[in-house]
Amino acid sequence: MAAIFKRELKGYFTGVIGYVFLVLYLAIAGVIFCYSTLFSMSSDVTTYYTLMLIISGVMLPLLTMKSFSEERKTKTEQLLLTAPVSIPAMVLAKLLAAYVMFAAASLFTLAYFLILIPYTQLQVAVLLGNELAHLLVGFVFIAIGIFVSSLTENQLSSAVGTIAIILAFLGIGVISSLLPSSYWLRYIFDSLSIFTRFQAFTAGYFDVASILYYVSVGAIFVWLTIRVYDRRRYN
Amino acid sequence: MNKMLEGLKGAFSGKGFEGNTITALVIAVTVVLNVLIYTLTSLFGWYIYSPESADLSLSGSTDELFAEAIEDGEEVTVMFCLTEDALKSHDTGAYVLETARGFAERYPDFVKLKFVNYLTRRDEDGKLVDLAKYKTDMRGNEIAIYDSSVIFISGENYKVLTDVYTAAGFADFYTLNSKYEVEAYNGEEVMASMISWVLKDDSEHKTAYFTENHGETVDVAFSNMLSCAGYYVNVVNLRKQPVPEDAGLVVISNPRNDFERAALEGSGVRTEIERLEAYLAEGNGGLGGSLYVSLDPYTRRLPVLEGFLFEHGITVEGRDGEFGYSRDLVKDDTNGISLDGLSILASYAEGEKATLIAESAKGANSASVLLARTARLTLSNGAKALLYSSPTSVAMNSDEVVDSEGGYAVVAYSDTTYDGGGTGRIVVMPSVLTTTTDTLITKGYANKDFMYSVFEVLFDSLTSPRGANVVLYNTKMLENLPMGMSRTVFVCLMIIPAALAVVGYVTLKRRANR
Numbered sequence: 001m002a003a004i005f006k007r008e009l010k011g012y013f014t015g016v017i018g019y020v021f022l023v024l025y026l027a028i029a030g031v032i033f034c035y036s037t038l039f040s041m042s043s044d045v046t047t048y049y050t051l052m053l054i055i056s057g058v059m060l061p062l063l064t065m066k067s068f069s070e071e072r073k074t075k076t077e078q079l080l081l082t083a084p085v086s087i088p089a090m091v092l093a094k095l096l097a098a099y100v101m102f103a104a105a106s107l108f109t110l111a112y113f114l115i116l117i118p119y120t121q122l123q124v125a126v127l128l129g130n131e132l133a134h135l136l137v138g139f140v141f142i143a144i145g146i147f148v149s150s151l152t153e154n155q156l157s158s159a160v161g162t163i164a165i166i167l168a169f170l171g172i173g174v175i176s177s178l179l180p181s182s183y184w185l186r187y188i189f190d191s192l193s194i195f196t197r198f199q200a201f202t203a204g205y206f207d208v209a210s211i212l213y214y215v216s217v218g219a220i221f222v223w224l225t226i227r228v229y230d231r232r233r234y235n
Numbered sequence: 236m237n238k239m240l241e242g243l244k245g246a247f248s249g250k251g252f253e254g255n256t257i258t259a260l261v262i263a264v265t266v267v268l269n270v271l272i273y274t275l276t277s278l279f280g281w282y283i284y285s286p287e288s289a290d291l292s293l294s295g296s297t298d299e300l301f302a303e304a305i306e307d308g309e310e311v312t313v314m315f316c317l318t319e320d321a322l323k324s325h326d327t328g329a330y331v332l333e334t335a336r337g338f339a340e341r342y343p344d345f346v347k348l349k350f351v352n353y354l355t356r357r358d359e360d361g362k363l364v365d366l367a368k369y370k371t372d373m374r375g376n377e378i379a380i381y382d383s384s385v386i387f388i389s390g391e392n393y394k395v396l397t398d399v400y401t402a403a404g405f406a407d408f409y410t411l412n413s414k415y416e417v418e419a420y421n422g423e424e425v426m427a428s429m430i431s432w433v434l435k436d437d438s439e440h441k442t443a444y445f446t447e448n449h450g451e452t453v454d455v456a457f458s459n460m461l462s463c464a465g466y467y468v469n470v471v472n473l474r475k476q477p478v479p480e481d482a483g484l485v486v487i488s489n490p491r492n493d494f495e496r497a498a499l500e501g502s503g504v505r506t507e508i509e510r511l512e513a514y515l516a517e518g519n520g521g522l523g524g525s526l527y528v529s530l531d532p533y534t535r536r537l538p539v540l541e542g543f544l545f546e547h548g549i550t551v552e553g554r555d556g557e558f559g560y561s562r563d564l565v566k567d568d569t570n571g572i573s574l575d576g577l578s579i580l581a582s583y584a585e586g587e588k589a590t591l592i593a594e595s596a597k598g599a600n601s602a603s604v605l606l607a608r609t610a611r612l613t614l615s616n617g618a619k620a621l622l623y624s625s626p627t628s629v630a631m632n633s634d635e636v637v638d639s640e641g642g643y644a645v646v647a648y649s650d651t652t653y654d655g656g657g658t659g660r661i662v663v664m665p666s667v668l669t670t671t672t673d674t675l676i677t678k679g680y681a682n683k684d685f686m687y688s689v690f691e692v693l694f695d696s697l698t699s700p701r702g703a704n705v706v707l708y709n710t711k712m713l714e715n716l717p718m719g720m721s722r723t724v725f726v727c728l729m730i731i732p733a734a735l736a737v738v739g740y741v742t743l744k745r746r747a748n749r
Contacts, residue, residue: 014746019739023732030728037713038721039574044711115724119679119716121707191273192266206283209269209276216265227258 001089004080008097012063021062022105028055029109037113043120045113046202049130052109053198056102056138057170061162063098064145065155068225072153077232087229091222095146102138106131126204133201136214137194141166143221150228169194169217289420289706291330293337296599296702297427304434305345311430313338313346314386316353316366321382327405328383330706334408334422338430346430353382369395373437374467389433396429410456410705412672417708418456419676424703428463431698435465439697441483441519444471446507450491456672457488460683464690465697473507478514478524484694485514487528489667493537508543515651515659523657525694530665532610536560547649548618549663552611554632562610562665565643567628570717578607578668580680580715581622581645588648588692589621595688596681599701602715605680609666611643618649621662621689648693660693676705679714 012018029052036047071077080090110131116122141162148161173196176189190196194217197210276282304311313335315322322332338346351357351364358364369386372378372395383404384397398406408426410419432440443466445453461468466483474495478485494507505513511526518524528544530537530551541551553562568576580603583593596604604622611630614620622645630638646669648662668674674682690696 013739013742016739016743019735019743023736023739026732026735027729030725030732034721034725034728038716038724039718041573041578041713041716042711043713112728116713119713120711187274188270191270200282207276208281209272212272213269216269220262220265223261224258 001085001093004083004085004090004093005097008067008094009100012097012101017062017066018101021059021101024062025055025059025105026109028059029105029112033109033112037116043116043122045123045127045130049134049202050198052106052134053137053195054170056134057141057166058163060098060102060138060141061145061148061159061166063101064142064149064162065159066149067094067098067146068150069153069155069158073155081229081233087233088226091146091150091225091229095142095222098142098146099139102142103135106134106138123204125206129201129204129206132206133198133210133214136211136218137198140169140194140214140218140221143218143225144169147221147225147228150225172196289330290704291333291337291420291422291706292704293334293341293423294702294704295341297423297430297700300427300431300698300700301342301345301434305342309345309389309434311346311433312349312388313426313430314349314351314364314388316351316380316382316384316386318352319350319359322350325383325404327403327409330420331385331405331408331422331426334426337423338426353380369393385429387429387433389430392433392435392437394429394432396425407459410459410672410676412455415455418672419708420706421676421703422706424463424700424705425459427700427703428465428698431700432465435697440465440467441697442467442469442479442481443484443486444469444478444482445486445488446470446490447472448474448492449487449494451488452491452667453486453488454671454675456675457670457686460670460675460686461486461690463698463700464687473510477505477510478518482514482518482524483696484525484527484690485511485518487526487540489529489531489534490537490540491531491534494539494543496539508539511543512659515661516653516655516657518657518659521655521657523651523653523659526659526661527689527694528661528663529667529670530610530663531667532562532564532608532665536562544661544663547651547661548614548616549647549649549661550613550615551663551665552613552630554637561632563630563632563637565606565609565611565624565628565645566631567625569627569719570625571628572605572714572716572718573607574718574721576718577609578605579609579624579628579645580604581606581624584620584623584644586619589619591692592621592685592688595691595699596684599684599687600678600681602679602681604682604685605669605674606645606666607668607674609645609664609669611638611645612647612663612665614644614647614649616649618647620644620647622646622685662689662693673712676707677712677714678705679712 032048032051037043071080113122113127144165145162148165149158152158152161172189173193176186176193179186179189197213200207200210317325317328322328335348339348350359351366356364356366366380370378370380373393378395379397380395381397381404384395387394396407398404408420408422409417410421412418443461445451447470458468471478496506514524515526516523536553544551551562553560564577565579566576567579570580572578572580582603583589624641624643624645626641628641628643629636630643645666646664648660651659653659669682670686674680684701687699687701691699
């Protein structure tokens with residue numbers, strides 16, 4: 001597993017994807033940070049993290065789009081399937097490599113908020129709650145990306161498919177607000193919406209149920225990816 | 236696409252127990268469990284609310300206010316119209332109770348607490364309390380007493396705080412914004428002021444009159460500050476009546492419409508300006524009246540009022556342009572603290588009164604005074620500045636720089652001595668946002684302490700409660716951050732990805748060449 005993880009992580013920097021992701025992520029995060037705090041004279045972290053949630057939804061497929069697609073396209077998938085490593089370990093190694101890239105970028109930008117300390121009474125607990133939620137949502141997005149990548153050998157299809165599923169998860173909350181008067185349906189939609197769950201953290205609530213939600217949704221997509229490869233190895 | 240769908244089928248198929256049934260079951264169970272846990276969390280509150288809890292400890296800054304009264308063995312009773320248990324569980328009253336307890340513990344022989352059941356009229360010892368006597372203030376005006384009223388009593392003096400703004404109760408101890416939303420809890424300051432209030436004889440308390448009928452806007456926080464400074468607060472319509480005799484201060488707060496022009500000669504009618512002039516000459520028992528004028532630089536010109544200020548040596552600068560008269564705005568792109576450069580930090584002026592004000596304000600808060608969207612003043616006839624903008628500021632009018640000398644007077648006062656011996660005093664602040672809730676509740680700027688010092692030094696206010704702890708409900712404002720610094724940070728943050736892009740390019744290029 002460690003070998004695959006290292007190979008994947010190194011792979012990001014032998015090609016352009018790792019650099020493109022980090023450069024774009026840090027640049028966009030920097031702009032959003034400056035405009036939502038410094039230029040608005042506000043230490044409110046909510047705007048930053050809400051916008052970064054959407055940005056992550058669009059950018060994380062960059063990291064995952066070639067995870068399995070590339071292996072299939074270059075016919076190295078057979079090597080992986082016959083390697084002395086279990087399928088769950090293989091999937092987790094690829095997921096972990098993408099997640100390390102994302103988490104490193106996200107934690108690096110967390111340091112931006114240190115700039116605000118001399119100018120405000122920063123609510124550290126709220127900030128860390130938002131960061132935790134962002135890291136958890138990132139896990140879900142990457143798990144979705146890895147799953148979609150396992151279904152196709154076309155990287156573009158993988159990225160577009162991932163963004164579509166992520167937007168669907170984000171959009172559940174919007175759909176619920178459009179539902180006419182069905183309280184229960186709206187309630188169920190809300191409870192399954194990534195965005196509604198995220199809002200609890202932005203309001204300063206450290207919500208255990210939402211943590212379980214993110215972990216379970218991410219785990220389902222990891223499970224589905226494992227099932228896809230289980231079948232492929234069996235065939 | 237077909238291959239993608241084929242792959243998707245793989246997730247739901249397999250052999251026996253590992254097949255599509257178990258996959259579908261796992262997803263269904265996860266969905267149901269999530270909805271269930273979401274519901275249980277809402278019902279039983281399985282979450283941690285992370286914002287830090289409020290620090291209600293006393294600052295000790297009130298010791299000086301009470302030193303003399305404590306030495307004289309005086310006693311003040313803070314009477315609540317709720318039982319102690321009911322207060323503990325009251326949304327807004329619990330904080331007030333804790334502050335009152337803090338005072339009672341800090342000054343055990345001076346401050347006593349009393350709890351009366353509003354319905355039964357009995358105190359904690361079961362004795363009947365006559366609440367009816369507090370239904371009129373010491374000047375005979377009617378006051379409504381509710382269960383959220385707090386009565387401060389010292390001997391025959393009393394003062395009732397009754398919430399007339401909100402349904403929540405105890406609003407006087409909180410700072411509300413213009414939408415009546417709670418911005419801060421300043422119980423220590425209010426309680427200290429009210430304790431001080433009842434230590435003085437009622438006749439010592441003057442009234443601050445806000446003028447009306449000119450589209451004036453008044454921030455609740457500013458009005459409450461005047462109460463804390465020992466003023467009764469009321470309104471006066473100068474078209475109908477002269478300034479009342481008990482006026483200690485007249486406030487013209489951001490008028491949108493001008494004052495009356497001169498009346499026809501010989502008509503016997505006194506104009507508003509004449510009434511103001513008469514008050515300045517004869518107010519405060521012949522010593523001379525006090526007038527505070529704040530102006531919104533974005534409103535249309537007020538020739539009569541501004542002409543009156545000009546006669547007293549204070550000119551609000553502006554010019555006639557294509558779209559009518561507009562005032563010069565002070566802008567500072569280097570040291571300003573907003574992106575548009577119109578929020579500036581002012582420095583204290585020199586001079587006898589200005590120095591006294593500076594020392595008094597700095598004693599409580601060494602921060603600067605924040606002025607936002609302010610006009611510039613030019614002074615003559617002995618009028619003096621209280622605050623200046625920085626040397627890097629410029630004067631703008633209709634997006635053009637009309638003056639770049641910097642160091643403009645942005646708050647000023649003038650004294651006028653009249654034939655009768657009285658000295659009328661006018662303070663002019665051509666900025667609306669200087670006394671708004673945001674700037675008054677924070678300790679990051681010294682606006683509140685500056686205003687209290689102005690009341691104390693120029694208007695001889697009775698009380699000047701400074702340095703009290705404030706619990707902020709919205710602590711999201713960045714303070715004292717110059718825009719120059721923000722721009723530097725922005726450039727630094729953009730250098731990081733740019734450097735990474737260069738490193739990536741060089742690395743990949745070398746690898747390709749190999």
